Amino acid sequence: MEQDDKSVTVVITQVVKPGCETAYEAWLKEITRVSRTYVGHLGTNVIRPQVGVRNEYVIILRFDDYKNLKVWMTSRDREYWLNEGKHLLESDPNVQEICGLEAWFSLPGQPLKTPPRYKMALLTWVAVYVLINVLNTFIVPLLRGLPPLIISLIITIIMVALLTYVVMPRVSRLFNRWLYPKSRKV
The missing domain is CATH 3.30.70.100 (Alpha-Beta Plaits)
Structure with missing residues (x-):
């Protein structure tokens, strides 16, 4: 390892x-x-x-x-x-x-299984892309006047909290069949 x-x-x-x-x-x-x-x-x-x-x-x-x-x-x-x-x-x-993002892809009440890395990367990228655009559209205008580093700090705190507690658990459930395909019997 x-x-x-x-x-x-x-x-x-x-x-x-x-x-x-x-x-x-x-x-x-x-x-x-x-x-x-x-x-x-x-x-x-x-x-x-x-x-x-x-x-x-x-x-x-x-x-x-x-x-x-x-x-x-x-x-x-x-x-x-x-x-x-x-x-x-x-x-x-x-x-x-x-390690890393694997914990985001666990499903409640089930043993932790790790999906292929490319699937984790793709879903994480999509979630981050959507979330950063939503935050930039709705939150950043409320923070105008603050120094750019403070705005960045606030946005990243909100983003990580949303990804960890709201977005990724739902994304994992929504894409469960794609992330964890069951082996087909021949």
Whole structure:
């Protein structure tokens, strides 16, 4: 894996045995605390189960580069904590490493699959093209009089937030069949 110069995200999905949620939360707090002591750790986010939407915990773990992530992933500390929490889970966790824009192309409630890069690039380009034109038409006129760097800062903040939380999740769902074609049976 040639990721040594890029930040890397690991997405872990785990289904907790019914009745073990409190013990799992305590375990999760401890393994997260230990992971923060490793060089290159950039943060951990936890998405908890939602009734009727998804039944698994999703843990998003970020490191500054692949080398530092690998140190954590192969550490004795991690191995120890995984063994400590194994009895709380219904099955082995699903662990996937991603980098860059791949996270934008995940579908809620489904395991993360990475579509071909050309498809990600094409859809990202279209979304950015449309969004930048909409923002330039409707937002930039409201910002007239501000220095150009401040206008650029505001526009990029709005664009990234919209791409991450509004546009790309919808684009991924809309183009799901094209991004993730099912293999045809002969």
